Amino acid sequence: MTNILASKTALITGAAGGFGKAIARAFLDAGAQVVITDVNEGILQLTHQELSSLGPLHVIAGDLTDREMADRLIQTARDQYGKLDILVNNAGIMDRFDPIGELDMAFWDRVLAVNLTGPARVTQASVQEFLRDDRPTAKGGAILTVGSINGLRGGIAGAAYTTTKHALVGLTRSTAAHYATKGIRSNIIMPGLMETNIRTAYENGVNEEGRALAWKSLGVNPGHVNIDDLSKLVVFACSDQATYLNGAIISTDHGWQAI
Ligand SMILES: NC(=O)c1ccc[n+]([C@@H]2O[C@H](COP(=O)([O-])OP(=O)(O)OC[C@H]3O[C@@H](n4cnc5c(N)ncnc54)[C@H](O)[C@@H]3O)[C@@H](O)[C@H]2O)c1
Known part of the structure; x- marks a missing residue:
C-alpha cells in the first residue's frame, strides 16, 4: 500500500483514538496528507504528537454537532x-442498549446528532468541495463511512445507535x-466488534434487557476485528x-452478521 x-x-x-487513529496512521503510511478532527482536544493533541513524524498531519478540534464545524473542517483542509x-x-x-419504548428522547437526539446529522453535514460540505470549479486537480473524491454490524442487525445495540447505522447506509x-x-464515490464498511474506547457510553449504566439480547449475539461472534x-x-x-x-456496503465482521 506504499504511497x-x-x-x-x-x-x-x-x-x-480508537479506529480513527488507526485509519490516520494507515493513511499517513500510504502517503496521504491528513487532517484529523475530534471533540476530545487533549487526546487529539497527543495523537498528533504520536503520528506527526509519519507525514503531513494537521489537527483541528471541535464537536461535529456544531453547525459550522463541517465548513471549518473543509476550509482547514484547503488552507x-x-x-x-x-x-x-x-x-x-x-x-x-435502550429499546425504543424505554429510550430517553434527549439521548436519541444526541446520538442522531453525532452519528447521523454530523456525518451528513460533513458529507455535504465535502461533496461541494469535490465539485468546486476552481479545484487544483480534477473534480471528484471518495467518501468512506464507518457503519457497523448494527446497520444490518436489530438486536446488538439500542434503538438510537441501530437507527443511525442503518440510516448511514441510506446516506x-x-x-x-x-x-x-x-x-464521487461513497462506500460504507460495517465492522463487527473492535477493541476501542467506544464503551465509555456505558459509564452511566445500561439497559440490562437490551444488553442481554446483545450478549446472545456476542455468543456467536466469530472474532474481534483488528x-x-x-x-x-x-x-x-x-x-x-x-x-x-461505489455504493458498496462492506461487511467486515468475520462473518458475524451472516450467522
Ligand atoms: N468499537 C466497535 O466495536 C465498533 C463496531 C462497529 C462500528 N464502530 C464504529 O467505529 C467508529 C469509531 O469508533 P471507535 O470504536 O473507534 O470508538 P472510539 O470511542 O474509540 O472513537 C470514536 C471517536 O469519536 C469521537 N467523537 C465522539 N463524539 C464526537 C463529536 N460530537 N464530534 C467529534 N468527535 C466525536 C470520540 O471522541 C472518539 O475519539 C464509530 O463510528 C463506531 O460507531 C465501532
Missing part, C-alpha cells in the same frame, strides 16, 4: 493542503447514486485502485 494515497488530502473524523480528496466519516458514539447509497457520474488490518481496507477503498467501488 497509494500520494498527493491525496484526507479528512478523518473521530481520529483522536493546509489546497484541497480535499477523501472524507472518512468515522466519529460515532454508542448508546446504552452512503444516495450519495453514490447521485454523484456516480461526477467522480483495527490496523481494517484500516488498510479503508485506504484501499479510498484509493484510485478502487474506482469501481
Whole structure:
C-alpha cells in the first residue's frame, strides 16, 4: 500500500483514538496528507504528537454537532493542503442498549446528532468541495463511512445507535447514486466488534434487557476485528485502485452478521 494515497488530502473524523487513529496512521503510511478532527482536544493533541513524524498531519478540534464545524473542517483542509480528496466519516458514539419504548428522547437526539446529522453535514460540505470549479486537480473524491454490524442487525445495540447505522447506509447509497457520474464515490464498511474506547457510553449504566439480547449475539461472534488490518481496507477503498467501488456496503465482521 506504499504511497497509494500520494498527493491525496484526507479528512478523518473521530481520529483522536480508537479506529480513527488507526485509519490516520494507515493513511499517513500510504502517503496521504491528513487532517484529523475530534471533540476530545487533549487526546487529539497527543495523537498528533504520536503520528506527526509519519507525514503531513494537521489537527483541528471541535464537536461535529456544531453547525459550522463541517465548513471549518473543509476550509482547514484547503488552507493546509489546497484541497480535499477523501472524507472518512468515522466519529460515532454508542448508546446504552435502550429499546425504543424505554429510550430517553434527549439521548436519541444526541446520538442522531453525532452519528447521523454530523456525518451528513460533513458529507455535504465535502461533496461541494469535490465539485468546486476552481479545484487544483480534477473534480471528484471518495467518501468512506464507518457503519457497523448494527446497520444490518436489530438486536446488538439500542434503538438510537441501530437507527443511525442503518440510516448511514441510506446516506452512503444516495450519495453514490447521485454523484456516480461526477467522480464521487461513497462506500460504507460495517465492522463487527473492535477493541476501542467506544464503551465509555456505558459509564452511566445500561439497559440490562437490551444488553442481554446483545450478549446472545456476542455468543456467536466469530472474532474481534483488528483495527490496523481494517484500516488498510479503508485506504484501499479510498484509493484510485478502487474506482469501481461505489455504493458498496462492506461487511467486515468475520462473518458475524451472516450467522
Ligand atoms: N468499537 C466497535 O466495536 C465498533 C463496531 C462497529 C462500528 N464502530 C464504529 O467505529 C467508529 C469509531 O469508533 P471507535 O470504536 O473507534 O470508538 P472510539 O470511542 O474509540 O472513537 C470514536 C471517536 O469519536 C469521537 N467523537 C465522539 N463524539 C464526537 C463529536 N460530537 N464530534 C467529534 N468527535 C466525536 C470520540 O471522541 C472518539 O475519539 C464509530 O463510528 C463506531 O460507531 C465501532
